[in-house]
Amino acid sequence: MTEEKGSGSIKEKIYLWAKKRVGYLLTLPAIVSVGIMAVGLFYFSLISFFKYDIIQIFVPAFTLENYLRVFTTEGVVSSFIRTFTLTTITCILCLLIGIPYAYFMVRTKSLMLKRALLLMTLVPFFIGEIVKAYSWVIILGEKGLLGSVTQQLFHSPISLVNTPYAVLIGLLHMLLPMTILLIAPSVTAVSEYTEMAAQNLGATPRQCFFHVVLPQLKPGILGALIVTFAIGATEYANPDLLGGGVFDFVANVMYMMIFNAVNYPYGAAMGVVLVITLSAIVYIILRIGKIGNIFIRGR
């Protein structure tokens, strides 16, 4: 071993101290990066207890008035219900489509099909929400693909833009590639031998999938569910461009409250309620699945 020994005893002490905590030290930059946001988040939640003032915007105080308004204003409550309903539907669809897609992508013997399935998933994954939402506006709009097809068929163009369906389609297009990419590694981790064993013992492919493969995919599925649910429930651009202001999510209402109405305390209260609701859901999913780790890939 050619360990560098410090010349002075202090240097040596620092070295030994650091050596014991290398793991933490390596993680430190990431912790600090997220920490900067977390400090802002703390300040943000503090403001939710402040009083709104037309001139000073917010005055330090301790009041639950803003939270009371969040829970009693019909428009805000309905935006919460809308957000969580639509996100739940989208996530269920993502799993129903994403699990079999990921399974076939990993298991197919044809290299060409495998690469094609993967490529088609990666392309939307590498494109941002504005471009994707805009392309759905072109497809679902009156002057777009749907409009011109329905014009030909029924002589009156149909537009899905500014409806819940458009927001649902946009969300699905955004979250499905992520679902597939997060589940695929856990399909790879399932040994093909266990499947063969099950089939040798007389299981049909269907039984084998539901009783042998699916249980082993649990960590991947729950990890994908957490990520997609969190991203979906906090979405801003999709409801804005495809819902056209008539199908706002919580993030949209909050944005308007803070940047248009400049009522920081009220907007902050909405944000805190959203963060707490979401954290509770993530916590429940983690507890149900008994997993403490969603980064594990490549085992």
Next chain:
Amino acid sequence: MRWYTKIFLAGVMLFFVLPLLIVLICSFTSAPRVTFPPQGFSVQWYFTALTSPWFQTGLKNSLIAATFCTILAVPIGMLASYGLLRYKIKARNAIQVYLLLPFTVPLVVQGISLLFIYARTGLVGNILGIGFALMEINLPFMLWSTSSAVNRMDPNLENASMSLGANEIYTFVHITIPALLPGIMSGGLLMFVLGLNEFVTSLMLTTIWSATLPINMYTRIKTAITPDVAAAAAIYIIIAVIAIIILDKTVGIESYLK
């Protein structure tokens, strides 16, 4: 493979790329507004987009921010996943949940939270500040890429290096980093492309002068119906395809399956 499986897979693939193909097709229209099917064929909207200030300054800002984001994300993500997975850390699960905060805290909330910090430190509208924000909100994606590489790496490589007399730092630089390179490549590329595309958080942290391209596109979509936005969107699609080709040529897209 049964026929309904084939239809299912083809249907999902079509769903993934159809909107992007439509945008590509529409961007070549010669009409003054986006319609489908497009009327005529021209590349005039590409010229219009490429020569307009909203595109040029937006692209410049986006490139600077995304580059800075990647420069920060690569070492931070690599060290964190290495530290988390290779060393005994008591608080590992707590740290992992904490490092997932960028995913579980709404982007709008993260944007405003950072806005408070930036307002105190005079960073509002600073392009490097936006670059840091892009890194912070997408950090879990970087960790996802690098931790997979750490998990797949054989620890015996490092043990061998050290038993042959190399110290820890030499081993890390000459053995560990090269072994983690595929994960670093795919993670870094992903961070760069996601950074180029980021919208919500940037919307809160930018001023008119530092607005990134997605923000300028959003403003154009809201105020104008001209196909120059379709041309800009098509450019994004081309960037995505180029990124995937680079990924495939260097580490292979199959690495996403592992």
